[in-house]
Amino acid sequence: xxxxxxxxxxxxxxxxxxxxxxxxxxxxxxxxxxxxxxxxxxxxxxxxxxxxxxxxxxxxxxxxxxxxxxxxxxxxxxxxxxxxxxxxxxxxxxxxxxxxxxxxxxxxxxxxxxxxxxxxxxxxxxxxxxxxxxxxxxxxxxxxxxxxxxxxxxxxxxxxxxxxxxxxxxxxxxxxxx
Numbered sequence: 001x002x003x004x005x006x007x008x009x010x011x012x013x014x015x016x017x018x019x020x021x022x023x024x025x026x027x028x029x030x031x032x033x034x035x036x037x038x039x040x041x042x043x044x045x046x047x048x049x050x051x052x053x054x055x056x057x058x059x060x061x062x063x064x065x066x067x068x069x070x071x072x073x074x075x076x077x078x079x080x081x082x083x084x085x086x087x088x089x090x091x092x093x094x095x096x097x098x099x100x101x102x103x104x105x106x107x108x109x110x111x112x113x114x115x116x117x118x119x120x121x122x123x124x125x126x127x128x129x130x131x132x133x134x135x136x137x138x139x140x141x142x143x144x145x146x147x148x149x150x151x152x153x154x155x156x157x158x159x160x161x162x163x164x165x166x167x168x169x170x171x172x173x174x175x176x177x178x
Contacts, residue, residue: 001060002124004069009116012109014071017083018057021072022050024080028101037135038099039164065090067125073100073113081109084117092128094121098144110144118148122174129174131157133167145170 007014015021026046028034035041043049059068067088073081082100096117098110121127132150134141153171163169 001064001067004059004071005120007071007116007120009112012073012075012081012112014084014113014116015074017053017070017072017085019050019054021080022046022053025049025053025072025083028080028082029099031102033102034099037138037141069117069121069125071113071117073104073109075104075109082113084113086117086121086125086127088121088125088127092126093131094125094127094129095131096121097132098141105140111147114144114148118172127174130172132170132172133163134170135166136168137166142168142170148172 004016006016017025023046026043026049029049030042032042043052053070056068056070060066061068068085069088070083070085072083075081081104082098084096084098086094086096088094096114098114100110104110118130121130130150131153132145134145136142150170150172153169157163157169157171
């Protein structure tokens with residue numbers, strides 16, 4: 001398995017997420033506005049988040065076939081702004097996601113962090129196709145994904161990838177020859 005590394009992007013670094021990030025991430029995620037378009041809820045406690053992050057430190061599924069890559073976004077001033085993540089499959093596909101605290105919306109942080117992650121996924125993990133979902137009402141996330149180069153995925157992929165009814169499936173195919 002390819003080890004994770006800290007990534008640099010304009011105005012920030014992306015640190016491989018560990019249990020030690022639970023406290024600053026709890027402050028980011030303890031805001032119901034962040035979960036408006038996510039089928040989840042804020043973490044119950046710092047301890048619960050620490051336990052979740054500790055499980056994710058394996059960086060792999062139980063069978064070892066999936067890479068679980070999670071990076072915490074730390075702005076140059078030291079503030080933790082959110083995270084980006086990817087699940088990488090042996091087929092060269094990866095699902096990506098991003099979550100930023102409300103105070104960090106609209107500043108370009110999600111784009112910079114996602115762009116750095118996408119570059120890492122293609123250069124070090126052999127990813128050739130990317131998928132992401134967004135609630136159809138989440139115009140901000142859909143616009144970000146489109147700006148990153150994602151487009152509406154073909155309809156047949158919705159059933160193949162079990163996409164929720166209220167979600168839009170977007171895909172990006174990377175041409176490694178370009």
